[in-house]
Each structure stands twice: as C-alpha cells, then as structure tokens.
Amino acid sequence: DTAVSQTPKYLVTQMGNDKSIKCEQNLGHDTMYWYKQDSKKFLKIMFSYNNKELIINETVPNRFSPKSPDKAHLNLHINSLELGDSAVYFCASSPWTSGGTDTQYFGPGTRLTVL
C-alpha cells in the first residue's frame, strides 16, 4: 500500500507547455506539501496546504499553482514551463497533532525535464 503517491514519475516536455503533477496520500493526514529539489540537490519547500487551505507559499512564481480538491490530494499545475523548472518535485504529507505539524512522509518524486 503506497502511502504518498505521485504521478507521473517522469515528465519530459517542451518550454512553454503547461503540465500538472498529481499527489495523493492515503494516510489520513491533514497537511500536504510540495518540495523542489534542483540539480544541486537542494530540497526547498514550495507550498503547504492544511485541510485544503494554503498555509505556505514560499515566493514561488505565479506560474506554479497548487490545487487541493480534498485533503487527500494536492496537485501542482505549472504554466509556461521554463528550463529552470527542471527538477525533481516531491510531495509530502503530515498529521496535524495538537495544533502543530508532525513527521512528514514523502512521495517518490516526479522528475521534470524541460527541453
């Protein structure tokens, strides 16, 4: 049973295209995240949602728009893809315990390559 799943695993596309990455968690968690890992392997948070509400937006370009249809899903839509968007994108989720967030569980990642 996959806890946090992402689709697709690999995504190769041309500059200027629009693409989406989907994330689903079956852990019953309230909070979900998107992280970006660039070519230098630095992992950086992009967005966080709690119960479908945005709580973190780390100065990410407007071309990136997360959407949470329900608390088990957090999708990432990217408009007008640029070369610099090439990276591995990780989805994560965590429970909301005693008013705070706990251990995060990460998905397997989506490797996006923009040509």
Next chain:
Amino acid sequence: DAKTTQPTSMDCAEGRAANLPCNHSTISGNEYVYWYRQIHSQGPQYIIHGLKNNETNEMASLIITEDRKSSTLILPHATLRDTAVYYCIVRNPYSGNTGKLIFGQGTTLQVKP
C-alpha cells in the same frame, strides 16, 4: 537558511556503527532536532527526532548534548542500504503551524563492504 552544520561526507564500514554529527548552536528552547535521510533517487525518509532527551527507535538512536547545541545520529549496525544523504533539521513543530522543513546540504554517508 538551514540552522544546522553537518560534515559534507562520511564513510563507514558495513556492520559498524555510523555516528553522524550535527551542530545547531543557535537552537531555541522549543525547537526539536529532526533527522531525515534520502536514499538515491527516492523521497526523503523520516528517521527520528528529539527535544532534549536521547531517543531510540528501530532505525537509529539520537544523542543530544546537555546544552542542546549539537547532536549525533547513530546507526548501530550500518548496512549498504544505509548509504544515503542524512539531513539534520531543527524546527518548532508548533511555530505558526506551517510545518516546513528547511533542508541543508546534509551528510553523504557511504557504507562500504
């Protein structure tokens, strides 16, 4: 910016204990120390966390100094599958309820046969 300092890389012989240090001299009283690892091409994996007492679970032990300015993650019997990048992160899980993890460069642990 990450609030921790870790060695860039370490080697360990298979079957021996791997001791990974982390400095967090500016840690505040309500910040916990978390350890995650990332095996090549996989998502980060939670290992352990603690506030001030030493902690142990099925994966590892966490030793935190009395002044809380540094800690050591111990993998008691390292295997080849423990080869990964290990991240030490300090955070207050209740601060603003944001939950974000700030990853530094981590320590690349190479377990050798």
